[in-house]
Amino acid sequence: MKKKSLSLILCATLVFGLAACGSTKKEKKNDSSSGEIVLEFPSWQATEPGFQEFWEEAVAEFEKRNENVKINLYQVPFDSYVDTLTTLYAADTPPQITHIPSRYFAQFSDMGWFEPLNDRLKQTDIIENWSNLQDGLQVDGKYYGVLLLGNGYSMYYNKAMFDEAGIDVPTDVNSFMEAAKTLTKDENGDGDPEIYGFGACQVTDTNFYNEATSFVVGLGGKWSENGNLTPMTSDTTKEALKLYQSLFVNNYTPTGLSVEQKRQYFVEGKMAMIFDGPWVASLINDAAEEVKENLLVTTIPFESVPGSMSNSLHIPATISDKEKELVWEFIQMVTENDFQKLYMEKVGSPSPSKTAIDDEVLEENPFLGQFVKDAEKAQEILPSGYEKDYGEFTQYIIDGVMTMVTDPYADVATTLDDMKTKITNELGK
Amino acid sequence: MTAKIKVIRTTSEKKNHRMAVAFALPAAAFSLLLIIYPLFTTIKLSFQDVKFIGSLTDDTAGFTIANYTKLFSNADFWRALGRSLIFTFSALSISFLIGLVLALLLNKKFHCQKLVRTLILLAWPIPGVIVGLLFIWLFDGNYGIINTILKSLHIIDQNVKWLSAGNTAMVTVIIATIWKSYPFFTLTLLAGLKGISEDYYEVASIDGANAWQRFTNITLPALQSVIVTSLLLNGLWIFRNYDLIYTITGGGPNQATETLPLLLYNQAFKYYNMGYASTIGMISLLVCSIFVVLAMPSLKKQFY
Numbered sequence: 001m002k003k004k005s006l007s008l009i010l011c012a013t014l015v016f017g018l019a020a021c022g023s024t025k026k027e028k029k030n031d032s033s034s035g036e037i038v039l040e041f042p043s044w045q046a047t048e049p050g051f052q053e054f055w056e057e058a059v060a061e062f063e064k065r066n067e068n069v070k071i072n073l074y075q076v077p078f079d080s081y082v083d084t085l086t087t088l089y090a091a092d093t094p095p096q097i098t099h100i101p102s103r104y105f106a107q108f109s110d111m112g113w114f115e116p117l118n119d120r121l122k123q124t125d126i127i128e129n130w131s132n133l134q135d136g137l138q139v140d141g142k143y144y145g146v147l148l149l150g151n152g153y154s155m156y157y158n159k160a161m162f163d164e165a166g167i168d169v170p171t172d173v174n175s176f177m178e179a180a181k182t183l184t185k186d187e188n189g190d191g192d193p194e195i196y197g198f199g200a201c202q203v204t205d206t207n208f209y210n211e212a213t214s215f216v217v218g219l220g221g222k223w224s225e226n227g228n229l230t231p232m233t234s235d236t237t238k239e240a241l242k243l244y245q246s247l248f249v250n251n252y253t254p255t256g257l258s259v260e261q262k263r264q265y266f267v268e269g270k271m272a273m274i275f276d277g278p279w280v281a282s283l284i285n286d287a288a289e290e291v292k293e294n295l296l297v298t299t300i301p302f303e304s305v306p307g308s309m310s311n312s313l314h315i316p317a318t319i320s321d322k323e324k325e326l327v328w329e330f331i332q333m334v335t336e337n338d339f340q341k342l343y344m345e346k347v348g349s350p351s352p353s354k355t356a357i358d359d360e361v362l363e364e365n366p367f368l369g370q371f372v373k374d375a376e377k378a379q380e381i382l383p384s385g386y387e388k389d390y391g392e393f394t395q396y397i398i399d400g401v402m403t404m405v406t407d408p409y410a411d412v413a414t415t416l417d418d419m420k421t422k423i424t425n426e427l428g429k
Numbered sequence: 430m431t432a433k434i435k436v437i438r439t440t441s442e443k444k445n446h447r448m449a450v451a452f453a454l455p456a457a458a459f460s461l462l463l464i465i466y467p468l469f470t471t472i473k474l475s476f477q478d479v480k481f482i483g484s485l486t487d488d489t490a491g492f493t494i495a496n497y498t499k500l501f502s503n504a505d506f507w508r509a510l511g512r513s514l515i516f517t518f519s520a521l522s523i524s525f526l527i528g529l530v531l532a533l534l535l536n537k538k539f540h541c542q543k544l545v546r547t548l549i550l551l552a553w554p555i556p557g558v559i560v561g562l563l564f565i566w567l568f569d570g571n572y573g574i575i576n577t578i579l580k581s582l583h584i585i586d587q588n589v590k591w592l593s594a595g596n597t598a599m600v601t602v603i604i605a606t607i608w609k610s611y612p613f614f615t616l617t618l619l620a621g622l623k624g625i626s627e628d629y630y631e632v633a634s635i636d637g638a639n640a641w642q643r644f645t646n647i648t649l650p651a652l653q654s655v656i657v658t659s660l661l662l663n664g665l666w667i668f669r670n671y672d673l674i675y676t677i678t679g680g681g682p683n684q685a686t687e688t689l690p691l692l693l694y695n696q697a698f699k700y701y702n703m704g705y706a707s708t709i710g711m712i713s714l715l716v717c718s719i720f721v722v723l724a725m726p727s728l729k730k731q732f733y
Contacts, residue, residue, distance in 0.1 A: 079558075079675075079676075082698065083698045086481075086698060086701075090481065090482045107701060111480075111481055190580075190586065190587060191586075191587045192571070192587055192588045196571075202593055202682070203592070203678065203679050203681065204678065204679035204680050204681030204682065204684075205679045254570070254571035254572075255570055255571065255590050255592075255593040256569070256570045256571075256590055256591065256592035256593030256682075257569070257571070258565060261565065261566070261569060265571075265572065270572065389700075391695075391698075391699035391700050391701065392699065392700040395695065395699060395700070398681075399681075399683065399684060402681055402682050402683050403683050406593055406594065406595075406682050406683060407590075407593075407594060
């Protein structure tokens with residue numbers, strides 16, 4: 001009898017346990033009876049230096065303004081960020097405050113996952129004060145998010161290396177190639193340079209796409225125009241990629257580097273020039289003092305400045321109206337000038353707000369002026385007309401361009417023709 | 430003609446049976462929830478042209494075998510399957526041999542045995558992503574320490590571009606996988622070795638058996654079930670390995686290290702082709718099932 005009773009009690013406990021596990025997050029967190037509302041806010045920036053301070057201050061201020069609201073800001077590593085977010089949305093448990101790398105915007109909005117913001121934006125002056133890159137968050141005339149950072153790529157260089165070689169910082173493509181050649185040094189003559197003129201990344205990921213596309217867009221080429229792939233095989237695109245290829249063929253850049261390695265080696269003084277976004281500035285701040293003062297930034301010496309929308313905030317379409325209002329309030333709060341100034345101060349990246357940037361802010365951060373200039377001139381590197389197929393499209397570009405820059409160095413023109421055919425067949429445009 | 434024997438159960442046996450069922454129910458419910466349902470969903474998705482589960486804009490897709498026909502006619506899939514098999518068998522066989530040798534060595538008594546055992550097993554619990562990052566720096570083709578060592582030993586004259594050439598990139602991910610997986614063999618085989626009585630070896634020595642004969646006639650047969658189980662478990666882990674390869678090469682260069690799990694990941698989370706990705710998942714499941722079926726006779730002996 002004892003055994004039977006014990007087994008029944010255990011079973012009942014397990015069943016109740018399972019039932020408790022089965023209750024949804026929303027039911028647990030935003031139970032109206034307890035009066036407290038919890039807004040989930042995952043971000044890849046939650047523990048990144050600079051960004052962390054900004055987001056923590058924003059969360060603290062919001063919680064101060066809204067007594068019964070808590071924001072659960074937590075870190076999700078960037079490598080698994082989009083997968084995690086995608087899974088949360090697919091399971092219909094989207095984080096109320098949705099922060100995404102904007103290159104994935106088209107894919108997410110295509111799923112119907114974001115709330116249109118036009119009515120809310122009309123009641124504010126965000127659109128008129130905001131960077132033109134905000135328009136990239138539109139679908140059929142409706143805005144589905146607010147841009148937090150739109151950036152141009154800049155050229156970081158090691159001034160000491162240029163001074164030592166007695167050459168000027170490049171201002172055009174010819175002087176850039178000449179500098180890459182001159183500053184590559186193989187002192188022991190074993191065929192493996194100790195110092196490289198340029199640092200490129202070469203791992204199969206989006207950083208490789210961004211860098212290769214920086215050369216294409218910077219030198220006047222394009223992958224596509226409103227879904228038309230003709231620009232992919234244009235002479236301008238071919239010439240840009242031949243130049244990019246020559247950096248690898250001539251050993252002016254190390255090979256097989258991840259973007260993290262590229263940045264690390266640059267800061268350690270093993271490369272003279274790299275192309276990268278404003279976020280590298282925080283890494284330079286942490287560099288050794290004797291190197292730090294020589295690491296400077298200027299405009300990429302090409303005819304155009306490549307750039308893109310970086311990250312943005314969104315409201316999920318399926319959360320409750322009350323939660324939507326709170327998330328909108330949070331978005332509005334971080335777009336206020338004080339917060340945008342704080343963003344620039346902590347992060348060192350330009351704000352998309354035209355009114356937040358002033359002389360005081362520019363004086364505090366010596367790199368910021370350059371970033372602002374580059375962001376204003378930035379030409380989008382996302383494939384025009386293929387935003388919804390971003391992942392697949394960029395993979396075809398990565399696969400194709402990778403064959404051009406790895407031994408035995410595929411012919412640029414033939415590879416571009418093949419890439420065009422493959423994309424046309426697979427993506428049906 | 431066979432006669433049916435009626436099994437008569439006592440009241441106590443019936444009670445015990447009911448109790449066993451009651452205890453098993455939560456586990457069965459868990460299985461249903463966590464294994465059967467996702468498996469059923471994956472099978473269903475593999476027969477549908479679905480971009481993404483949870484999309485608010487997709488129409489309900491009908492059933493089709495298009496994903497399977499597309500997959501079997503896709504050269505990328507066959508190449509990825511081939512790579513997966515090469516990767517799995519290379520990493521598995523070498524890590525097994527290393528694990529076995531180390532287990533045999535650790536089974537002997539020597540100074541600092543516990544410390545050496547701990548150091549050898551250290552690699553096993555380290556997450557794959559961390560191991561990946563470690564190997565990126567070690568095998569960096571420009572400033573990596575492996576090239577520096579090989580150069581100083583005059584084994585190479587010029588840096589090997591480990592991660593930017595297809596063959597060497599595959600070698601690198603295999604080495605990283607071996608480094609991560611051999612401790613599991615060491616651990617399980619060592620446990621198996623501890624269970625073999627010293628008496629067998631003493632008797633064999635008296636009968637004049639040499640070390641090799643003792644190994645092949647006593648150690649290996651006694652370890653058979655442990656070997657099959659550990660090969661199966663580690664084989665499945667290596668075949669399904671994703672994080673290590675993704676961190677080190679991202680499947681590149683030029684798809685040289687793109688195995689089935691990476692192909693699946695790309696289709697699911699990069700291209701949002703959930704239906705097609707589920708089809709790849711089903712084929713991966715089928716390949717894994719073949720491993721299990723092959724190991725079944727030995728597993729039956731051990732567990733049933």
